[in-house]
Amino acid sequence: MRTYIIRRLIYSVIVLIIVTLLVFLAMHLLPGDPILIYVSSGQLTQSTPEAIALLHHEYGLDKPVIVQYIDWLGGIIHGDLGTSISRHMPVTELIKLKLPITLYLSLLALLVSIILGIPAGIFSAIRRGTWIDNIVTIIANAGITIPSFWLGIILIYVFSLKLGWLPTSGYTSPFVNLGKSLSQAVMPVFCDAIFAISAFTRQTRSSMLEVMRQDYIRTAWSKGLKERIVIMRHGIKNGLIPVIALTGMSLSMVLGGSVLIETVFNIPGLGRLLVQAVFAKDYQIVQGFVFVVAILILLINLIVDISYGWFDPRIRYN
Amino acid sequence: MAQASRFNIDITSPRISEFQRMRRVFFGRWIVVFGLVIILIILITAIFAPWLAPHDPYQQNLDQTLLQPSHVHPLGTDSLGRDTLSRIIYGSRNSLMVGVIALGIAASIGMTMGLLAGFLGGWIDNLLMRFVDALMCFPMILLALVIATLLGNGLKNVMIALGIAMLPGYARLMCAQVLSIKENDYILAARSIGAGSLRTMLRHVLPNCLPPLIVLITMQIGAAILAEAGLSFLGVGIQPPNAAWGTMVSDGQSYLLTNPLLSAAPGIAIMLVVFSFNMIGDGLRDALDPRLRGTI
Numbered sequence: 001m002r003t004y005i006i007r008r009l010i011y012s013v014i015v016l017i018i019v020t021l022l023v024f025l026a027m028h029l030l031p032g033d034p035i036l037i038y039v040s041s042g043q044l045t046q047s048t049p050e051a052i053a054l055l056h057h058e059y060g061l062d063k064p065v066i067v068q069y070i071d072w073l074g075g076i077i078h079g080d081l082g083t084s085i086s087r088h089m090p091v092t093e094l095i096k097l098k099l100p101i102t103l104y105l106s107l108l109a110l111l112v113s114i115i116l117g118i119p120a121g122i123f124s125a126i127r128r129g130t131w132i133d134n135i136v137t138i139i140a141n142a143g144i145t146i147p148s149f150w151l152g153i154i155l156i157y158v159f160s161l162k163l164g165w166l167p168t169s170g171y172t173s174p175f176v177n178l179g180k181s182l183s184q185a186v187m188p189v190f191c192d193a194i195f196a197i198s199a200f201t202r203q204t205r206s207s208m209l210e211v212m213r214q215d216y217i218r219t220a221w222s223k224g225l226k227e228r229i230v231i232m233r234h235g236i237k238n239g240l241i242p243v244i245a246l247t248g249m250s251l252s253m254v255l256g257g258s259v260l261i262e263t264v265f266n267i268p269g270l271g272r273l274l275v276q277a278v279f280a281k282d283y284q285i286v287q288g289f290v291f292v293v294a295i296l297i298l299l300i301n302l303i304v305d306i307s308y309g310w311f312d313p314r315i316r317y318n
Numbered sequence: 319m320a321q322a323s324r325f326n327i328d329i330t331s332p333r334i335s336e337f338q339r340m341r342r343v344f345f346g347r348w349i350v351v352f353g354l355v356i357i358l359i360i361l362i363t364a365i366f367a368p369w370l371a372p373h374d375p376y377q378q379n380l381d382q383t384l385l386q387p388s389h390v391h392p393l394g395t396d397s398l399g400r401d402t403l404s405r406i407i408y409g410s411r412n413s414l415m416v417g418v419i420a421l422g423i424a425a426s427i428g429m430t431m432g433l434l435a436g437f438l439g440g441w442i443d444n445l446l447m448r449f450v451d452a453l454m455c456f457p458m459i460l461l462a463l464v465i466a467t468l469l470g471n472g473l474k475n476v477m478i479a480l481g482i483a484m485l486p487g488y489a490r491l492m493c494a495q496v497l498s499i500k501e502n503d504y505i506l507a508a509r510s511i512g513a514g515s516l517r518t519m520l521r522h523v524l525p526n527c528l529p530p531l532i533v534l535i536t537m538q539i540g541a542a543i544l545a546e547a548g549l550s551f552l553g554v555g556i557q558p559p560n561a562a563w564g565t566m567v568s569d570g571q572s573y574l575l576t577n578p579l580l581s582a583a584p585g586i587a588i589m590l591v592v593f594s595f596n597m598i599g600d601g602l603r604d605a606l607d608p609r610l611r612g613t614i
Contacts, residue, residue, distance in 0.1 A: 018452035026468055145593040147544055149551050150567050150585035157578050256457025260548050264571075274460070275552055278467045290464060294455040301455075 004309050012302050019294045020076070024069050027283045072287075081288035086280040091288035094273065099292065101171055101269035102258050105185060109193035109254040110247070116193075117200025118243060124201065125208035125239075126231055136201060143198025148257050152191040152264035159187065169266035188265045192257045196250040203246050204239070211239040241311050248304040252297050344605040353597030360591060364410040373401035375408040376559050386577070393583050396569060402580060406587050409561040413591060416477055416556075417543040423481025424542075425488050425535050432492025433527070437500065437519045443493075450489045458483050458541075459548050466554050476555035480542050491534060495527035502526075529606040537599030540592035547588050563588050 053062075063071070075082060081091035124136035160168040167184050174181040211217065212235055220230045262271035270289055277285035345351055363370050373391070378398040387394045393402035431450065435443040453461065465479035499505065500523060508522045549555045550564030558565065563584040570580030 014448055015451045015455065018448055019455050022452055026464065141593070141596065142589075145540070145544075145589050145596060147547050147551075147564075147567070147585060147588050149548060149564075150581070150588065153567065153571055153574065153581045154585070157574050157581075161575050252457045256459040259460060259463065260551065263552060274463075278463060278554070281467075286464060286467075290456060290460065293457065293460065294452075297455045297457070 001309065005306055008302055008305050012298055016298060020073060023287055023290050024072060027287045028065055082284040084282055084285050086282040091284050094285065095288055095292055098268065098270040098273050101267065102271055104174065105189055105192065105269065106254045106258055108185060108189045109196065110251055112189055113193040113196035113200050113250055117197045118204050121201040121204025122208055122236060125205045125212065128209065140198040140201040143194050146194060148191045148194055149260040149264050151194060152187065152261060155187045155191065171267045188261045188267060192254050192261045196253050199250060200243065200246060204243050207242045208235060208239040211235050244304060244308055244311065248297065248301040251300045255293055255296065340605040344601045347601060349597050350601030353594035356590060356594040357598065360410050361414065363407050364414050367407050367411060371404035371407045373404045375400060375404040375561050387579065394577060394579055396580055397573060402583055405561040405566060406584055409563045409566065409584065412473065412556055412562050413543050413546060416480065416546040417539045419477045420480035420484065420542045421535055421539050423478060424484035428485035428488025429492045429531060432489040433496055433519065433524060436493040436496025437523060447493060450486045453486045459545055462545055462549060463554060466549060471555060471557050473556050476546060476549060480545055484538060484542060487534065488531065491531060492527060495530065496523055499523050499526045533599060533603040533606060536602050537596060540595035543588065544592055
């Protein structure tokens with residue numbers, strides 16, 4: 001197990017280095033000089049060539065690309081992701097400010113998708129062919145079809161504008177006002193989770209069906225065990241192994257979805273920051289954001305891989 | 319045999335050919351046929367849009383803005399007085415085109431990478447697959463958003479962005495397929511009668527790897543259309559006045575209280591197309607490889 005963990009760690013570091021390289025190179029292929037965009041947006045009073053050159057120098061944009069990359073990498077190690085050109089703020093500060101909001105909603109969404117998706121999948125599998133199974137399958141199929149941003153708008157129309165049950169948009173920290181925070185989070189979290197809920201349901205259902213066909217399940221039945229014991233002790237334990245792998249992918253889905261959901265519900269998180277940065281052509285923010293998300297996903301995948309190796313010893317020796 | 323009995327077809331029966339069996343399985347579920355019919359209808363409306371759309375989708379009528387549905391405008395008009403139904407019909411062109419071409423890019427590049435990595439192994443495998451692993455660290459929509467910004471707006475760039483963002487899945491699946499196919503005796507047989515690497519790879523390994531990939535491609539057209547809608551919702555990609563379903567949903571958001579249909583209708587169009595492609599994918603999966611049922 002230890003060699004397995006060490007191998008996974010080394011592998012993650014290699015991937016992380018490639019990630020930094022990709023992020024950095026991609027951002028430097030962006031068309032348009034960020035300083036000129038900054039100048040033309042009227043944020044600088046003097047736009048003389050000297051002033052522009054000075055700004056280039058100040059942000060290190062006059063150095064060779066490879067030096068800029070090494071500077072950037074060195075900065076990251078010290079927790080410095082550069083300075084946002086459009087917001088005149090260190091990117092690390094901005095991310096510190098916005099990340100908790102996005103993480104709060106995304107982790108809630110992940111939690112909701114696991115809590116709803118896995119039991120629905122198990123239930124649907126053990127009641128295969130009944131009306132319950134049919135309804136669950138139809139909902140799960142619809143869930144991977146609905147555009148999350150559209151669902152958000154429809155929910156706002158029904159629950160906020162027509163029924164007046166929930167606030168239309170906004171965000172409140174759960175530490176400031178838990179009730180308000182949760183009532184504002186209900187719709188965004190559900191919309192962000194809808195795809196993951198369906199993915200969990202489908203994956204759980206199919207892997208449970210696969211497990212319930214195995215010989216040892218038949219043996220368990222023939223021993224005269226109760227249905228509950230067969231399903232809980234023999235079925236679910238093995239059926240959920242492939243589902244674990246989905247956790248990493250789901251976090252990726254909900255983090256990606258936050259870009260859309262935060263726009264719909266006007267939530268001042270990382271997703272909206274990214275969209276604004278994309279339009280302002282603010283490299284540093286995009287770079288920092290993408291990098292932070294990649295680290296989060298790499299981390300959860302590492303955890304998933306290790307727990308996978310824990311649950312299924314065969315994986316370790318591959 | 320447990321697999322076959324689910325479709326009520328005896329696959330060992332010598333009387334039906336493999337193709338007939340696949341056709342029967344594919345057309346055996348009504349929901350698959352439904353998906354196919356919907357896609358055909360949408361394809362026809364996309365091709366014949368100029369004749370089928372009741373109005374010019376770009377014609378602004380500032381004295382006829384935000385009209386409720388009527389005989390003249392079955393789905394009403396938007397804030398610039400353009401006919402919603404006509405814009406949805408024209409929007410189908412963009413959605414279908416983006417979905418199919420983005421998938422073409424993703425599948426062709428991804429599959430080539432997977433084939434090379436799986437077949438050649440060694441440092442090429444390491445290099446290509448670590449690159450793919452790095453791409454997998456970014457959520458798909460995010461990757462597409464960043465690449466689309468990088469390339470600049472426009473239909474073509476959205477296709478390329480989505481193509482790159484979606485290629486990791488193909489590279490991985492292809493690589494895994496090649497690794498398992500490579501171990502078969504018939505590959506050894508081909509090598510032993512003197513087939514070269516290239517010939518073995520293209521004639522013997524590649525064709526046997528394809529079934530699950532074909533299924534994945536069909537299933538992901540829907541995902542590509544969904545992602546394109548998300549990008550145009552954010553304002554990246556297809557630019558106005560060009561009609562895109564995602565943009566229409568976004569534009570309608572401001573008039574939600576008075577004209578909910580402006581946002582609702584294009585969303586329903588997206589769902590219908592995505593659902594239909596998913597169902598065709600399901601049907602193909604069952605037909606090509608019943609063992610995969612419920613797994614992809």
